[in-house]
Amino acid sequence: MALIKCEDVSIGYEGQTVVRDLNFHIDSGDYLCIVGENGSGKSTLVKSLLGLKGVESGRILFGDGLKQNEIGYLPQQTDVQKDFPASVYEVVLSGRLNSRGLKPFYSRADKEQAYEKMDLLGIRDLAKQCFRDLSGGQRQRVLLARALCATKKLLLLDEPVTGLDPIVTTEFYELIRRINRESGIAVVMVSHDIESAVKDATHILHLQEKVLFFGTAEDYQKSRVGKTFLGGGQDD
Amino acid sequence: MIDTMVEMLSYPFMVRAFTVGALVALCSALLGVSLVLKRYSMIGDGLSHVGFGALAVATALNAAPLAVAIPVVIVAAVLLLRISGNSRIKGDAAIALISTSSLAVGVMVISVTTGMNTDVYNYMFGSILAMSEEDVRLSVILSAVVLVLFVFFYQKIFAITFDETFAQATGVKAGLYNTLIAVLTAVTIVLGMRMMGALLISSLIIFPALTSMRVCRTFKGVIISSAVVSVVCLIAGIMVSYLCSTPAGASVVMANITALAVYSVIGILRNRGLRRS
Secondary structure, three states: OOOEEEEEEEEEEOOEEEEEEEEEEEOOOOEEEEEOOOOOOHHHHHHHHOOOOOOOEEEEEEOOOOOHHHEEEEOOOOHHHHOOOOEHHHHHHHHHHHHOOOOOOOOHHHHHHHHHHHHHOOOHHHOOOEHHHOOHHHHHHHHHHHHHHHOOOEEEEEOOOOOOOHHHHHHHHHHHHHHHHHHOOEEEEEOOOHHHHHHHOOEEEEEOOOEEEEEEHHHHHHOHHHHHHHOOHHHO | OHHHHHHHHOOHHHHHHHHHHHHHHHHHHHHHHHHHHOOOHHHHHHHHHHHHHHHHHHHHOOOOHHHHHHHHHHHHHHHHHHHHHOOOOOHHHHHHHHHHHHHHHHHHHHHHHOOOOHHHHHHHHOOOOOOOHHHHHHHHHHHHHHHHHHHHOHHHHHHHHHOHHHHHHOOOOHHHHHHHHHHHHHHHHHHHHHHHOOOOOHHHHHHHHHHHHHHOOOHHHHHHHHHHHHHHHHHHHHHHHHHHOOOHHHHHHHHHHHHHHHHHHHHHHHHHHHHHO
């Protein structure tokens, strides 16, 4: 059983279908990159995977013990956060919320988890720092730590390197690759950066209102759609 | 100093003003942090104007003011929240529309019935004499409810304030908590507005949070500091109001402005210090 399996899924806004007939699946340990142009339905699909948006038809199935609210989501940063008075520790700890249910306070285990994830991402020494004083790359690490607190099985990253400089971007990809390989956490990343996507990912999902391609990264590079999108068409 | 305190507290209306004021200040400070950070401050302002309209209508109908105003303002709060959440309608314009409309309705009703008199003045700018026994009871119940809910849902309120999408994705019912905050804000505003005045009550929501954000660097710090600043400013304001016979609302706002100035200076000095070290 896959972690997530989409069967004939169509999603839309107010009767207007944005993406249709999606069929793909994510297995444990996969690194899936969702690519496609702006408006191709990537963000819409993300919302549906998280349960923030219902599907028009089809089914999204969760398996392997993954629950929908246990996806480690790394959203795009919002304006509110640029001026938000919160310590790194508070932000990371809030990732444990889905394990709390109605219980109002965090347990010692939750706090240990938060420190463990901060150690893993090398941001332990920032714990008391204010989120708004951090650099873009540090913020992404903090939000990644929060996402890791929320999941044991699947990370969902929505264009995580937007606005990061090239060096920080490379480091961030390295980090994701490490988490994917060493912790066995499956990664789903929405990305514009198709070249890095193909290098790191095991699978590619190319959207253009429907699935243009779904398969391994290797096959994608050989496929016609992949060649066109990668700009490699000229060597034919 | 102590003599004046004893003298002040020998008047029952002053005790009532201090009790209701401090409790309303506490509630609005806690709720205000979330509202300000979520960019919903204008909702507080809109609600106070709706409250003014509702109070005016209640007076004209000879009905109990709170019994009419609280439900009306709660409905308005839920409505305003919906509008703000809906990106297709311009939220700020809609709030301005609703608040000016309510103000106009209130003024029309008053001028047709009792005429523009001191009542209107008191509704607009607040009066230290306005609090009744009933208000004291209500405000004690309300603040107990706000405090308990706030402590119980503190982590969730932090999560939806910081990042609503993430909170929703991890199973937090953000809509429910937003509505809860809006409803509690509505009740707080109605309770506080006769003392603070319809035009000034939203300062209780906005000032403490903004003041604390100048200096505090954690969410918990901002919450605690807001609560303290808000209550201290309210007590100082009412004392000034008593001693100098100034309107209560304006005096409290002046105290809040002072606090904001002091905190801003501390914030600037500290940032400089940090940069140097």
